[in-house]
Amino acid sequence: MFNVIRMELHRMFRTRSFYITLAVNVILIVLLFSMMASSINEGFAAAKNSVRQNVEGLEMEMILDNRYGPNPMNVCFSFTGWSILFVVIFMACFVGRFYKDGFCKNVMGSRGYRFRFQMAQSVCAVLYSAVNIILAGTVSLLMAKALIQSFTFAYLDIFCLNLFGQFLLLCAVGSFSAFLTEWTRSTVPAIVYIFLLSTNIVAMMTSYIDSHLSDWLHKEFVTANYLPSLYFTNQFLLDVSDSAKNNAMLLHAALLSLVFFVIYNVAGAALITKSDVK
Amino acid sequence: METILTTNLLTKQFKHQKAVDSVSVQIERGAIYGLIGRNGAGKTTFLRMIAGLARPTSGEMEIMGFHSNGGKLSTAFERVGSLIEQPGLYHHLDAFENCKLKAICCGVYSRDYVNQKLSLVGLGDVGKKTVGHFSLGMKQRLGIALAMIGEPDLLILDEPINGLDPQGIIEVRDIIQKINREQNITVIISSHILEELSKIATHYGFIHNGRLVRQLSREALMEQCADRLEIVTDTPDKACTVLDRLGCEYKVVDRQTLHVLNHIDNGAMINAALGAEGIAVAAIGKKNESLEDYFIELIHQAN
Known part of the structure; x- marks a missing residue:
């Protein structure tokens, strides 16, 4: 098992799509931040002025500055949401290549051990998700510090917990992308799905x-x-003032991720063990 | 001699078609087994099954003492290297990286090991050129190198010389003979180019419409394709009577043709004997059968 994991990790770090998707994600965050920074600053300034006009007192200023002001949770969380797009695309390309280029024929002769490849690809999904979300979070924090006026690192712990929850969900989504690609032996279904998800078409259908x-x-x-x-795109957002709600949300995210991570991997392992290698 | 592969009524059915139909073979360790058949005969499907890439519909197989019913066949497949149809290569990586991936999967982390395999197939000096820029011959050779990583006991090559130029064919032939001779690796090789196969194979299996129609050793095949005397006549039944009287060993090929397997140099005597009985002989002469002729005749009989 370890050898197969090592093989796939070795391949992942030599795959251009690994670096390209990470780079595009970073560039996207930088561009969006640059374009939206002025409107974000205007929004916070207007909110502050509005409160000052209606309420007087230092306490309200402090509440405005920290909880409702420019902090990581209020500014950066939406930019890390793009990670789901790149996790799905990368896993589809990565797993798809294993079958499309035919390298699977060289290593999958032993049917009883094919589940090792499923495990290895899951490890790659987890590692890529971690790298992606950490990179996205770090870049958004840096951009916010550079471009957003009066930006503070208040509630950074909540932001990091948010990233952790997103990471767990991304692991499950990455496994889904890998499973879909293995099942159809094509990258198209996963990419179509993420297109429908990111354009909110899936949300409209589910509503x-x-x-x-x-x-x-x-x-x-x-x-x-x-x-x-x-859950990642529509529901998952921690609250800076409600730790009980945050705990419940994190637990929900963790359970959801674990269940579907197992489902997709077991289904994927069963699929590649039973089917012929073409 | 030890048997490395035995199949018993191995069958693969796709919906309404039997691609492989009850094929039973026995291959000895150290042999070079040539699998011969037309396009669509079932060669690739059979090879995919014994390489572990396809599940048989029915039948059994035993590889290196591991039986399909024993549930341990997965262990045997780890000792099998294969090149089935097109080589499975990552086009964005170079030759070394492709081999290194397979080596890591087999638990080998040595650079020298990979370089040794590449040198064996003549790709030791390709550098960082990605596989996408390789010629067909280079890809085939890299596929063979990949199949040999992990030191397999059984090597399965599905038409490895397809698309190669004459120089490439000679090189691949030399590689196969070298690894068979020096490392005692058993090789199963399928090919359309019967002439090439006749130069290296020690055993042959002829497959047609999914069925194994004949299996024989090189010596037996040579005997089958040996010189014979061909007699063409309108009355072969009367000719048979004369040949029986002369003590000739013969075979009726078709309605007008007989092949005499002994007394090959006594054509004049046989012709005279036939003429004395009033049997008109349209043609009589020495003939030998090439591998192609033998194969075509087998197909004809099978049909």
Whole structure:
């Protein structure tokens, strides 16, 4: 098992898409921040003026500056959300190449050990997700410090917890992308899925389903609570003032990620063990 | 001699078609087994099954003492190297990196080991050139190098000389003979180029429409393709009577053709005997059968 993991890690660090996707993610964050910095600054200034006009007192100023002012949670969290796009694309390309170039024929003769390749690709998904989210978080913090007026590192711990929750969800999403690519032996389905997700088409479809299911169940049902990718894009955001809610959210993210990580990997292992190598 | 591979009624069915139909082979350790068949005969499918890349629909196989029913066949497949159809290579990596990946998978981390395999197939000096820029011959040779990483006991090569120029064919032939001779690696090789196969194979299996129609050693094949006397006549039944009387060993090829397997140099005597009985002989002469002729005749009989 260790040899196969090492092989895939060796390949990952020699794959251009590993560096290209990370670089594009960083460039995207830098560009978006640069374009949006002035409007972000204007927004915070306007909010501060509005509160000053209505309320007087130092305490309110402090609340405005920290909780509602320019801090990592209020400024940077949305920029780290792009990571899901690159995790899906990278894993689709990485796993797809293993089959498309035919290298699988050289190493997958031993059917009883094919699950090792599934494990190795999962390790790559976890490592890439970690690198991506840490890089995205770091770059957004640096950009915020450079471009956002009065930016403070208040609630940095909450921001890091947010990143950790996103990392867990990305591991599951990366495994999904790998599974989809293995199943179809094509990168197209994973890329189509992430396109639909990032353009909110999936969210529109699920909200339609949610409304009908809620009517039928006579209680609110939200699909996004049960799928890692949707939870990542629509639901997962920690609150700087509510640690109980944060704990519940993190636990939910962790359980959701673990369950689907296992599901996708078991399904993927079963798939590659049973099917012929072409 | 030790048997390295045995298959018993191995079958692969795809929906309504049997690509491989009850193939039973026995291959000895150290042999170079030539698998011969037309396009679509089932060679590649059979090779994929014994390389572990495809699951048989039915039948059994035993590789290096590990039986398919025993559940330990996965261990045997780790001792099998294969080059099936196109070589499986990462086009964005160079030859060394491709081999190194396979070596890491096999638990070998030595640069020298990889360089040694590349040198063996004549790719020791390709440098950092990526596989995407390789010629077909270079890719085939790299595929052979990859198959040999991990020191397999059994090497399966599916048409390794396809698309190669004459120089490339000679080089691949030399590589196969060298590894068979020096490392006692058993090689199963399929090819359309029967002439080349006849130069290296020690055993042959002829496959047609998924079935193994004949399996024989090189010596037996040479005997089958040996010189014979061909007699063409309109009355072969009467000719057979005369040949029986003369003590000739013969074979009826078709409605007008007989092959006499002994007394090959006594053509004049046989012709005279046939003429004395009023049997008109349209043609009589020495003939030997090439591997192609033998194969075509086998297919004809199989059909």
